[in-house]
Amino acid sequence: MFYHELNSKIDYTRSNLRWNAWGANDQDFGRKAQMPEILDLLKREFQMEAIRETPAVELENIDLPKSKLSPSDLKSLGSIVGKNNLKVDRFERVFHSAGKSYYDVLRLHTNKLKSFVDGVVYPQKDSEIIKILEYCSKNKITIIPFGGGSSVVGGLEVIKGKGQKAVLSLDTTRMVDLVSFDPISLTATFQAGIYGPKLEYGLNLKGYTLGHFPQSFEYSTLGGWVAARSAGQQSNRYGKIEEIISSVKLISPSGVVETLRAPAASIGPDWNQIVAGSEGLLGIITEVTVKIHKIPETRKYFGLVFPEMRSSLNFIRKANHAEIKTSMLRLSDASETRLYEYLGQLGKKNTPLRILKNLIQNAVLKWKGLGEGKCVVLVGLDGSRLEVARSFEALKPLWKKAGALYAGEKLGQSWIHGRFNMPYLRNHIMQFGMGVDTMETSTTYDRLEDLHQAGLAALETSIPGSRAMCHLSHSYHDGACLYYTILFPMDEKKPEEQWFKMKRKVSDTFAAHKAPISHHHGVGFDHKSWYQNTLGKVGVEGLNGLKKVLDKKEILNPGKLFHS
């Protein structure tokens, strides 16, 4: 069922992928034809005099220093993985030296990135990884594990460990085997370098789904999901990745930690939950056993329009507390709702009939009390026909009581259709002087409304003239995440400082509200100081104590997360 809309045919050959933007060379924003209209909107919205072209520098103009890997390193590493799986060319080195955050892409566009990996290895087997870790530990080479390379928190920032001489990217994407499959217990074990669509497609062919669809799905890997505690868009049904994993295999320089394939246990601190979120600091995740599900019989995705934020938040809370089965409850705040409304109009001709239809629609909404502040909630239901029908019926009194209007399945279908599309929009607008970034956190229901407002205020005051909006894409028994997007005209002279200021202000706001610095993006380099401050000295040092046992020479992704 799912595979129809997933691009299981993506060619992940490295040279086919964009080194400074999202996606593959042959993929693009679904509404590319409407880019002039979009730019026009942005110009009006941000009161810009003119749209400014800000083309990215070409790959050959990136200031790439000489690789610090010696001929002897190259020989040794090449003999481990095979010569063809060791890369030192310009494309591979630059491609592996940054993630996909606004800050990463900005620096690539403007030739401001300062640090680059000195080479890339593509192992295929655990035994090769063991040898690589051994060689690099002995020879003072930093290793940055690399899956899909989609980190948006500086998880791939090239930081050389103290006293180390070179940095090697360890790309796991040749490790793609289905290791074992258990249709009785509904689990499957994969090598961790497999990309989302390949994993999902493989399961779909057998009648199963993982149900894990993060926004980065097309360009992220199983190992990356686990390393960064990824959340899929249907997490209400399938859980965050840390709930999906049944066991993991981690290869550290000191040896292997492999957890038991057991549904639950009482055997000390949970190593699955130590490996999940370890962001490459403790070892290379090489295998993951995941819980799988039969492909649901049917699905129903639909929109609801609420008068304002509070009533829609209450709806989501009550739906969770009533334990109604949903796959997704995705609330767009008033600003995001307006943006999607606009995008929905794009490319449609303003015939008199259409204008009339819009007028009537708006009049009805106003009459129902659904004006400027209105918020859309997208509800996703997957399951048997009976389950879906029952969830729908159970939700109905909740949304009616909240004064919401049923807005039909078209909205849901259009969301499904465009679910992986948004990152491609950034590829375009960054070429025209526009910046866009996302920040996310989570908190308990009692604090959601305050934090929502505080986050928006922090963002918009940090970049005067910017527009911030927010959605709530994952909800739980006790709270939900808040996912912010900020759009702004790039500062012409100091775009990096503009970004720093914004990042600092919103992160300080999360911290002041005792909210985590991330719900599913991770910590990496960008969030390190807020993470460490909220966790506290003992927590940080404890994890470093653990790391020092697994990674004695501290070669694994140093300078990030809990490592200073």
Add this chain to the structure above:
Amino acid sequence: MFYHELNSKIDYTRSNLRWNAWGANDQDFGRKAQMPEILDLLKREFQMEAIRETPAVELENIDLPKSKLSPSDLKSLGSIVGKNNLKVDRFERVFHSAGKSYYDVLRLHTNKLKSFVDGVVYPQKDSEIIKILEYCSKNKITIIPFGGGSSVVGGLEVIKGKGQKAVLSLDTTRMVDLVSFDPISLTATFQAGIYGPKLEYGLNLKGYTLGHFPQSFEYSTLGGWVAARSAGQQSNRYGKIEEIISSVKLISPSGVVETLRAPAASIGPDWNQIVAGSEGLLGIITEVTVKIHKIPETRKYFGLVFPEMRSSLNFIRKANHAEIKTSMLRLSDASETRLYEYLGQLGKKNTPLRILKNLIQNAVLKWKGLGEGKCVVLVGLDGSRLEVARSFEALKPLWKKAGALYAGEKLGQSWIHGRFNMPYLRNHIMQFGMGVDTMETSTTYDRLEDLHQAGLAALETSIPGSRAMCHLSHSYHDGACLYYTILFPMDEKKPEEQWFKMKRKVSDTFAAHKAPISHHHGVGFDHKSWYQNTLGKVGVEGLNGLKKVLDKKEILNPGKLFHS
């Protein structure tokens, strides 16, 4: 709803509790009147010539060494917690020197326990705990954290750390405050020393439940649940304790780790899941925020009789995979079913009418194919009337297809009534030369049947003439737990060695099946070697690396779990 059957009035004054058996002095086995019949059954079943009286030694005859706490220690510790909250008397020292495992109780009964704590502190505040940890770190005093004292895995074994001079029990049960209550997000924060019934009763008065009812419920604490990864009898609905916690506060000798109250996050390894299962080795758990639920509108607990193990296992697996909401699916294997059947008959007079009724009942069962191998599954449903009815209807075709017979709600009610009763039976039979112990593990569905058999065989061959039985009390998407009970005539001369042999054999069997050494009892001292062998050297050393940061002097519960 729940509190009617829970003893919220238990007086936990230490001297009111049994130091060498389960429960308080004024509590007893519900069927005490039938003990002669039970002993008679045991005699027949185990082909014993006569029931042998094995009374326990009296407290005053326990060989208790002199406390190694110096007058200066006593003065200092007394000044931290208040003189009245520092105890060195015989009762307190013995009470705190063992848990409630068969091995612990056996040694207390026979005056074979060798190591005792030198004193007990009862702090009430975090600030007192900080001072105690500081004093003991400086003065080489081992600390064994103590909640309800219900460990059955040697979690309270008195082991003095290397180079340390005395052992102090840190009893948390004066720490019982409700710290905060959030009816919006449905969470509550308690001090961790609160006992199950007090916590549950407090919530019930407000209309809420935690829903966490381990077998030890009456005599275990919130902090103990978290430290040992406890599972409640309704875990299908409410989750194991590690899923129930939202945040924790851990006080280590190096300082505090307090996790954020957030529904989910992507901020490195999950400290909640490091603290859960830490069994007192990393710090004292002083506060826990838990997810709470409205008391369900109704419940329906009923029995099903299956022809044999395989069909009942399949039923449980399919109910999980169909995501039918249940609170409990509790399968007793054929042996356990027969025992419960017998216990159910106790105290009922054999009138001619009753004999006829039994004959007819047995004939019907046989005609349905439900003979000697039959297994009972107790199904627990909690929720709204609609939910309960729907779950019942959804389960029906599954049990019918499996050839099971609906056995009515009486069975369910009698289980609810006796849910906390079984540990009291041991108090009696150990006075008559009978041993009883429990072991538990978990595995994936594909391996359940094999492991079930292998576990039974290991137990019964380890003690010739014993009877082993098993139930499956917690089930999941990918597997379930197996909980064994073994009954045996105590070896007259070497009862400890008899127990060692049994423990070794069944634990080796779990390990050979790559099953964890515990599903919810924990590791403690008794399971240490199997735990460490299955986790492996790197995993064990990694956790010790973490411990060494938090507990530099290694004063916290040394020699257990991952600590050697």
